Amino acid sequence: MGRSPCCDDSGLKKGPWTPEEDQKLMNYIQKHGHGSWRALPKLAGLNRCGKSCRLRWTNYLRPDIKRGKFSQEEEQTILNLHSILGNKWSAIASHLPGRTDNEIKNFWNTHLKKKLIQMGFDPMTHRPRTDIFSSLPHLLALVNLKELIDQGSSHTSWDEQALRLQAEAAQMARIQYLQYLLQPQASTSNNLNDFTDIETISLLNSLCSSIKDVNPVFGSSHLETSAQYLGSSSVQDSIPFSPLPDLQMVPSSAYQKDMIINQAPDQFTVLSQGDNSPNNISWNIPSSSNTSTPSPPSLAAPPVTETSTSNNNMGDACSTTTSSYGGVATNSAWSDLLLEDYPFFNEIS
DNA sequence: AACCAAACCAACCGCCGAGAT
DNA sequence: AATCTCGGCGGTTGGTTTGGT
Numbered sequence: 001m002g003r004s005p006c007c008d009d010s011g012l013k014k015g016p017w018t019p020e021e022d023q024k025l026m027n028y029i030q031k032h033g034h035g036s037w038r039a040l041p042k043l044a045g046l047n048r049c050g051k052s053c054r055l056r057w058t059n060y061l062r063p064d065i066k067r068g069k070f071s072q073e074e075e076q077t078i079l080n081l082h083s084i085l086g087n088k089w090s091a092i093a094s095h096l097p098g099r100t101d102n103e104i105k106n107f108w109n110t111h112l113k114k115k116l117i118q119m120g121f122d123p124m125t126h127r128p129r130t131d132i133f134s135s136l137p138h139l140l141a142l143v144n145l146k147e148l149i150d151q152g153s154s155h156t157s158w159d160e161q162a163l164r165l166q167a168e169a170a171q172m173a174r175i176q177y178l179q180y181l182l183q184p185q186a187s188t189s190n191n192l193n194d195f196t197d198i199e200t201i202s203l204l205n206s207l208c209s210s211i212k213d214v215n216p217v218f219g220s221s222h223l224e225t226s227a228q229y230l231g232s233s234s235v236q237d238s239i240p241f242s243p244l245p246d247l248q249m250v251p252s253s254a255y256q257k258d259m260i261i262n263q264a265p266d267q268f269t270v271l272s273q274g275d276n277s278p279n280n281i282s283w284n285i286p287s288s289s290n291t292s293t294p295s296p297p298s299l300a301a302p303p304v305t306e307t308s309t310s311n312n313n314m315g316d317a318c319s320t321t322t323s324s325y326g327g328v329a330t331n332s333a334w335s336d337l338l339l340e341d342y343p344f345f346n347e348i349s
Numbered sequence: 350a351a352c353c354a355a356a357c358c359a360a361c362c363g364c365c366g367a368g369a370t
Numbered sequence: 371a372a373t374c375t376c377g378g379c380g381g382t383t384g385g386t387t388t389g390g391t
Contacts, residue, residue: 016359016385038376054377055360090379105380106358 013047017056021046025053026061059102066098070107078104079112083126 017025028044034057037050046053059065070078074096081092089101089108096104116123 014361036376051377052360058378059359087380101379102359109381110357 011047012041012049012052014052017060021048022056022061025056029057029061059100062100064098065100070099074099075112078108079126082108082112086124 024044024046028040032043034040034054037054040046040050040053041048044053048056077096078092081095085091087105089105093099093101093104113123116126121128
């Protein structure tokens, strides 16, 4: 029959470990290895359950454990891996030498999760949240802008500012809605080839024109976001992450290979390969079977993060952080995310 | 200085799959 | 085949630290 239970002795000590206990455990393992965790406490002279000893060793005493703050690279790696693996802390930890699953889990729960939520992204899906609360950070940012305007430093009138503000908000809403539409999971059919919706194309057109209306600077390589106008620290200080993991898994080159993007100053037209008819608005995207089981980005190539600084049209410096991971580029700013993940946006000029 | 709330993190709890009995 | 342990995992708890008023 089976064995007797391991940790059913209620006389065993629980709670924080003392330095003496730590020393006993370390001494024993360094001499004999841990072997059977069940037998270890008795052999090491500890009044602890084997499970407790194992936890103490793996999470705290192990000599190869790295202590201290997580680096930007580690943070980036966690975000990327979490977007692929979810809460598989041990799997994530296996890619971060010296970090334990417990440490990563704590770091995620106390820092990264909050960051994503603040930015309006669902920490579990890494996608823009569609519920009302996701808009709160942006609404707060708009309130901050109003306060800035109230301080009277602007050359333009309040009405002009309000109009621009309104247009900005509408633009953000469109971008968010567009992202929602472009998500494979959001599609009712789950078939990306069904994405020929006339509503979406007209949305693209309206987005295009509204961007130009709102932001005359647009036409250069980057679309500036409201957050950048506002100098919102919550977004500028943000870390790069994977907002749309499924699409990111499609290599840009293969992705673009299937599409010919044609654009004119006031018209947004998407053509499929092999048919240059301007009336054709079908959009060929690799089938869901190709995207449903993406392979994780290669960890052999560490993420490369670049931060560039530019000025928005209110004269404030703003920075954009771009990371490349496994050949897939992501971007921290909303619109830049859009540009990176949907290559056709890059072509608008 | 005192109090309170939020943040942090080590440790525990309960579950699961694999393997032993 | 059934029962049980072991090791591992993810979720949660609760004590401690930190920051704000």
